Amino acid sequence: MTKKAKIFLLSRTDSIGDVVLSLPVAGMLKKMYPLCKIYFLGQKYTQSVIESCAYVDTFLNWTELKELSPKAQIDFLKQLKIDEIIHIFPKKEIAKLAKLADISLRTGTRNRWFHWLYCNNLMKLSRKKSSLHESQLNLKLIKNLESTPSISHLPAYYGFSAKGLPDSLKAFIETEKKNIILHPKSKGSAREWGLDNYASLIELLPQEKFNILLTGTEEEGQLFREKLVHPYPFVKDLSGKISLTELISVIGAADALVACSTGPLHIAAALGKLAIGIYPPIKPMHPGRWAPVGENAKVLVTEKNCKKCKKTMNCECIHSIKATDVSILLAELK
Numbered sequence: 241m242t243k244k245a246k247i248f249l250l251s252r253t254d255s256i257g258d259v260v261l262s263l264p265v266a267g268m269l270k271k272m273y274p275l276c277k278i279y280f281l282g283q284k285y286t287q288s289v290i291e292s293c294a295y296v297d298t299f300l301n302w303t304e305l306k307e308l309s310p311k312a313q314i315d316f317l318k319q320l321k322i323d324e325i326i327h328i329f330p331k332k333e334i335a336k337l338a339k340l341a342d343i344s345l346r347t348g349t350r351n352r353w354f355h356w357l358y359c360n361n362l363m364k365l366s367r368k369k370s371s372l373h374e375s376q377l378n379l380k381l382i383k384n385l386e387s388t389p390s391i392s393h394l395p396a397y398y399g400f401s402a403k404g405l406p407d408s409l410k411a412f413i414e415t416e417k418k419n420i421i422l423h424p425k426s427k428g429s430a431r432e433w434g435l436d437n438y439a440s441l442i443e444l445l446p447q448e449k450f451n452i453l454l455t456g457t458e459e460e461g462q463l464f465r466e467k468l469v470h471p472y473p474f475v476k477d478l479s480g481k482i483s484l485t486e487l488i489s490v491i492g493a494a495d496a497l498v499a500c501s502t503g504p505l506h507i508a509a510a511l512g513k514l515a516i517g518i519y520p521p522i523k524p525m526h527p528g529r530w531a532p533v534g535e536n537a538k539v540l541v542t543e544k545n546c547k548k549c550k551k552t553m554n555c556e557c558i559h560s561i562k563a564t565d566v567s568i569l570l571a572e573l574k
Contacts, residue, residue, distance in 0.1 A: 245275040249317075249325040249343070251334050252282055253302045255429065256484070256503025259286045260400075260510055261375040261533065262328045266295035267397030268379055268389075279320065281305075281334070288485040289507065294399035306333070310340075317341035326381050327359065335359060347381055368524065375533050394533050400510040402492025409486060412476050413493045414451040418573050421453045421491060421508070423499035424468065425460035430501040431520040431555040435467045440563035441498070442472050445570065453478055453494065455487060455504060495573055498566055500558070501530045509534030516540065516569055520558045540565055 248269055252262045259282055266278050280296045282289075284303035291299050305313055317337065324345035325338045335358035338346050348355035349365045356362070365380050372380075376388050389397070405413065413419050424438045442452060454461075454468055458480025461469075469477045482490065491497060491507055496514035499505040509515035509532030519527045519541040527539040542557040 245277060246273050246323045247277045247279070247321055249279045249281060249300070249320070249322045249338075250296075250328055251325060251331070251338075252280070252328040253331055253334070254283075254329050256286055256289055257501065257506040257530075258329065258374070259289050260503065260506040261373075262378050263290075263293045263295070263400060263510070264375050264389075264394050264397035264533075265326065265328060265378050265382060266293055267399050268382055268385065270295045270399075271397070272382070272384070279322065285484065288483070288488060289503075292400050292402065292488055294401065295397075296399075302334070310337075313337055314341045317343065324361075324383075327355070328378050328381060330355065332358075345383070347383060349381070371528065373531065373533065374529055391531075391533060395510070395512070395535050398510045400507075402488045402511055403485065405489045405493045406486065409482065409490060412453060412478065412490065417449060417451040418496070418570070419451045419453065419494040420445065420570060421455055421494050421497040421504070422468070423455045423497060423502060423504045424464050425456050426500050426502045427457070427460070431522070431525060431558045432500050433518045433561065434559050435464055437559065437561070437563050438464070438498075439467055439471070441566050442468065442475060444563055444567040447474050450570070452476065453490070455479060455482075455490070496570055498570075501525065505532050508532070509537040512536055514538065514569070514573060516566055518558060518561055518566070520555045522555075522557070538569055540569075 252259050277297050279298050279300050280290045281300040281302050284301050287299050290296055318341050322343045325343050327348040330352045332354040335354055339358040345361055346359040347361040348359040350362045363381055367377050375394055379388055453476045456479040461479025492511050497508035498516045500518050505515055505517050512535050515532040515534055515537045517532045517539045521541055527541055531539045540561050542560055
């Protein structure tokens, strides 16, 4: 009799960058169980990221699912016949739902009290005290994983790709130049390099060699246009003009992306682009935990033990990184 292929549900309902760094879990499961099926439960706004991963079979929309009645939620999960749910991002209502839906193996960390109520496979995992990267910590939740891959081996487990650039955006990419995306803001989720530094970088990049694009939300565009767009008419401003799916396509068509610790930086790294991350040395925000993971990912960080920056978003350490340091990396593009 043919053995039933395992069905996994990965649950990560937080931000874009966190979701990208969770995708290697799907890749590793496909390696361990080649015939398995993988569902990924995420927020609606991360759907484009999750569906860009070849190792995920089906995206499940938590934004919609949570609006259903409790019975409808349970019935929905039951009909999927899931063998194991892995709570990569702990969320009490999802942990409870998984138990009520009779998912036989429910994996979570010991660190959340509600996992003791709703999970039956408790993993010893402390993210705060670990020296491992976030993507490696996610892999620690896989039962029977013999060893955690090194950072250099993780890109093979992404399975990440971008759709072709839509016709409406092809004019923004110049094939005769190196296309560089600058993503200056982070919605307040990370220490930022500062608009003055991005302006200095723009001035350092020769127009005849580089095509510069700016990305971000409309709100972010309103914050940086005065300093980064109006003085530089050759810069192409895409802020507030494209969807996440289109952003992934633009990154896929570009050569490099420069940003602080944000989702687009991790997308660029997963796509194999030159992803230059600018980071503070502060734990747990430092690159040891949150660096972009990719074959061409680079990190710039001031190596110092800074305590002042923990108390303010205006981080002197990250601001002290020179625009010339970034331009040197970009000049190496073939």
